Amino acid sequence: MEKVKFGVIGLGRIAHEFCNDLLRSDKAMLYAVASNSEDRGKEFAEKYGAKKVYSSYEELAKDSDVEIIYIATPHVFHKENAILCMENGKSVLCEKPAGINKQELTEMINCAKKNDVFFMEGMWTRFFPISSQIKKIAETGELGKVRHIEADFGFGSWEDAEAEGRSARHFEPNLAGGAILDLGVYSVAFASWLKGKSPDRIAAFADMTKTGVDGNTVCAFQYDDRTTALLQCSICVNTSIQARIYFERGRAEINTFIKPDLMKIIYADGKEEIITDEYASKGLRGFIYEIDHVSECIRNGLKMSPIHSWDESMEIIKTLDEIRSQVGLKYPFE
Secondary structure: OOOEEEEEEOOOHHHHHHHHHHOOOOOEEEEEEEOOOHHHHHHHHHHHOOOEEEOOHHHHHOOOOOOEEEEOOOHHHHHHHHHHHHHOOOEEEEEOOOOOOHHHHHHHHHHHHHHOOOEEEEOHHHHOHHHHHHHHHHHHOEOEOEEEEEEEEEOOOHHHHOOOOOOOHHHOHHHOOOHHHHHHHHHHHHHHHHHOOOOOEEEEEEEEOOOOOEEEEEEEEEOOOOOEEEEEEEOOOOOOOOEEEEEOOEEEEEEOOOOOOEEEEEEOOOOEEEEEOOOHHHOOOOOHHHHHHHHHHHHOOOOOOOOOOHHHHHHHHHHHHHHHHHHOOOOOOO
């Protein structure tokens, strides 16, 4: 298979991690990058072997050789960037959350349909082998039904959050800051992955920062089959970044569930099984699984991923909208 040619816009930390794995893919390659800083663009292109460097996103979007564009800008810019690319006939892989709210995501999906291009929210966690294995366990009933899900993702400290002049992106309302969209999306998506649906009942509580975004948020879910979930996200508290799934006949514990490399299965009789994925020892960050999946979708002419569909992205953002509504987090531009 000829390698799929990727373009990248937004050359921050996530783009570096993504392109580290893109270099190692047998199915895709980095072809072009765009940055409003000429020096930054050239440095990034040289490091990862991009053939072209552009000084504007529009120039990259108009390059006829680029097949798909990875959008790694802050999520407040995702809709604008994705629509620019799709209107120029480019397929798009957009970092999560793809849109700030349901309205934005709807516009992005409609644009993909209108231009007949592939579009996927970059929910990279979904494509790890361990993620696939826990999904299979849930679907086959190997350990019985899922009864309870726990997942947390948090970093930072309240001391930093309350410091005068705090201006980091995570704390800025005009950049859609807060824990819910940046980190909570992982926990919500994980629960959605296991249950295959949105919760029927949601209760959310948040401790807000001085800047008016959520610093620490806790959510309780209940589904119509009485399954429950307890999720936490924070930009002010360091958490374990683990997930625990309680089944009728055992439980699973996943280390660093956003990029899992180890899962422990504890059966009802006390027997334990350890499942590992040593992608890090190979110099990978874990984006390789998503990259290869998307590349296969492009080569097979698909417009939507069969693993992370538009409908699923929509269910996740609707849940995040409800959580934000309950804690009173509305951005100035909404």
